[in-house]
Amino acid sequence: MGAPSPSLLTLALASSLAFIATSTLASGDEAAFIGCLIENSHPSYPIAPAIYTPENASYAPVLQAYIRNLRFNTSTTPKPRVIVTALHESHVQAAVICGRENSLQVKIRSGGHNYEGISYYSLSESPFFILDMFNLRTIEVDVANGTAWVQTGATLGELYYRIANESGGIYGFPGGVCPTVGVGGHLSGGGYGNMMRKHGLTVDHVVDALMVDVNGRILDRVAMGEDLFWAIRGGGGASFGVVLAYKVNLVRVPETVTVFRVARTLEQNATDVVYKWEQVAPHLDEDLFIRLIIDVVNSTTPQNGTAKTVRASFLALFLGNSTRLLSITNESFPELGLEPSDCTEMSWVESVLYWTSFPAGTPVEALLSRTPQVLNHFKRKSDYVKRPIPIEGLEYIFARMIELVKPILTFNPYGGKMAEIASTATPFPHRAGNLWKVQYAANWDEDGEEAAAYYIGLTRKLYEYMTPFVSKNPREAFLNYIDLDLGINRGDEAAYTEAMAYGVKYFKGNYKRLISIKTRVDPQNYFRNEQSIPILPRQRS
Numbered sequence: 001m002g003a004p005s006p007s008l009l010t011l012a013l014a015s016s017l018a019f020i021a022t023s024t025l026a027s028g029d030e031a032a033f034i035g036c037l038i039e040n041s042h043p044s045y046p047i048a049p050a051i052y053t054p055e056n057a058s059y060a061p062v063l064q065a066y067i068r069n070l071r072f073n074t075s076t077t078p079k080p081r082v083i084v085t086a087l088h089e090s091h092v093q094a095a096v097i098c099g100r101e102n103s104l105q106v107k108i109r110s111g112g113h114n115y116e117g118i119s120y121y122s123l124s125e126s127p128f129f130i131l132d133m134f135n136l137r138t139i140e141v142d143v144a145n146g147t148a149w150v151q152t153g154a155t156l157g158e159l160y161y162r163i164a165n166e167s168g169g170i171y172g173f174p175g176g177v178c179p180t181v182g183v184g185g186h187l188s189g190g191g192y193g194n195m196m197r198k199h200g201l202t203v204d205h206v207v208d209a210l211m212v213d214v215n216g217r218i219l220d221r222v223a224m225g226e227d228l229f230w231a232i233r234g235g236g237g238a239s240f241g242v243v244l245a246y247k248v249n250l251v252r253v254p255e256t257v258t259v260f261r262v263a264r265t266l267e268q269n270a271t272d273v274v275y276k277w278e279q280v281a282p283h284l285d286e287d288l289f290i291r292l293i294i295d296v297v298n299s300t301t302p303q304n305g306t307a308k309t310v311r312a313s314f315l316a317l318f319l320g321n322s323t324r325l326l327s328i329t330n331e332s333f334p335e336l337g338l339e340p341s342d343c344t345e346m347s348w349v350e351s352v353l354y355w356t357s358f359p360a361g362t363p364v365e366a367l368l369s370r371t372p373q374v375l376n377h378f379k380r381k382s383d384y385v386k387r388p389i390p391i392e393g394l395e396y397i398f399a400r401m402i403e404l405v406k407p408i409l410t411f412n413p414y415g416g417k418m419a420e421i422a423s424t425a426t427p428f429p430h431r432a433g434n435l436w437k438v439q440y441a442a443n444w445d446e447d448g449e450e451a452a453a454y455y456i457g458l459t460r461k462l463y464e465y466m467t468p469f470v471s472k473n474p475r476e477a478f479l480n481y482i483d484l485d486l487g488i489n490r491g492d493e494a495a496y497t498e499a500m501a502y503g504v505k506y507f508k509g510n511y512k513r514l515i516s517i518k519t520r521v522d523p524q525n526y527f528r529n530e531q532s533i534p535i536l537p538r539q540r541s
Ligand SMILES: Cc1cc2nc3c(=O)[nH]c(=O)nc-3n(C[C@H](O)[C@H](O)[C@H](O)COP(=O)(O)OP(=O)(O)OC[C@H]3O[C@@H](n4cnc5c(N)ncnc54)[C@H](O)[C@@H]3O)c2cc1C
Pocket: 068, 107, 108, 109, 110, 111, 112, 113, 114, 115, 118, 119, 133, 152, 175, 176, 177, 178, 180, 181, 182, 183, 184, 185, 186, 188, 189, 190, 191, 192, 193, 236, 237, 238, 239, 241, 242, 243, 244, 480, 481, 529
């Protein structure tokens, strides 16, 4: 690292003094942290324009720009002492070195879609800063080799757009369906999308990575070794370091894909159709992914007046044309009653827009927008199902849903490629033996603790009602659907025991290996958060 220029030192001094004068801090030393950042950055890549303290006018807008759950956009949500919006890889290195040196916890944020907001706020008392990755979003597509390097601050929409554009529609990537999700959290947490039955998870296509370790070094796959490379493909990057970029293998997509969305209410025999979906969806041709979304709506039968009913919506992506799709559904799932008029043919990249509910005809450039179409307050939980839920079970759950109204269930079918990959291949353990994953969701517009407690309570009730029908010992969960109800570690001596509660649910048999890698690469547990991988307890002498 070169010596800082005098003008940067002056800036640093000014900002330090301003900070000391106006803050009454119990612990952590921002001034020293900022001084260290400047000292540790190269004059060719000045870091001052990347540093925001509450004294900077744009601190609040920068903080809020990637808050994707409005539950955590309140004046009482704990705030970072500093935000570093890295403009260069060396800024990430400096942030890690200086954060450690000054005991300032790091919260790494890429797309900010973490369900519990823990990429930008902390439940612990200790001071923290945000390392914001959104400026680091270069994407290099190598069409000839069928690969791409993508920096973690890119969004999935940007990645999909660039792959489709540069390959002329030949390639796609099997990631999540929401275009504003960040690559950093999504890939490090083991992302999935609607091509999962054909191609597996995002992490099944990661072939290299660049990351900054706890010593501030930049490591590629060879330098980090196979253990650490394994861990950052589903174990959650934030427990191990800061991932700068991933290299991924692209997948071939057909010129024409087909989508549909059809819905059936209880009055339209939804229960029977859902029951049949349970039998077929995880076993269909792997070109066909039929997501099932179950919510509560007003009755469609006029004589039922204001009664509520359950609606089952079948949302599909088929990697082929509508003729072949209809021959599959007519043969294997006639109960759905799919008609040619329900089906729309389009390119793969257009299907990404369709799945995100953009109006038909929206230009594909909409994928480049970093602002979600809707922002609200929300709670999510997850489960796995290993045996079909009997008809009486469905009737029971639907009756409970009509009482609760708000929470929505989404079933994502597994099988296909998901069942062929070993559960130890990546930290993500939920492979063969799972029929589908359940997501519980409640979204609301009202601000405030009271509304949040009410809707979170409804979501937890539905999760309780589902207990007889889902996996047990452990009751499995998906890391990217992070749920702090499963346990929190407080970063002290009890962390190891506290972390067991959520660790085995997210990682099952892979959890032990994650702990041993973590203990080796970050023995002081600098990279920690509410649900990070703990280090082994120190041997008492
Ligand atoms: C609207 C919506 C739709 C979604 N759809 C899907 C879906 O289809 N499939 C799916 O699998 N998931 C889906 N998710 C979940 C999503 O994959 C996770 O929330 C994911 O972790 C978000 O990544 P992010 O970078 O946007 O989030 P962030 O909040 O920025 O980060 C999430 C976590 O990763 C850590 N992290 C972020 N960047 C880095 C980095 N560079 N290095 C190390 N650690 C890092 C953070 O510290 C945090 O712990 C969805 C979420 C939302 C809100």
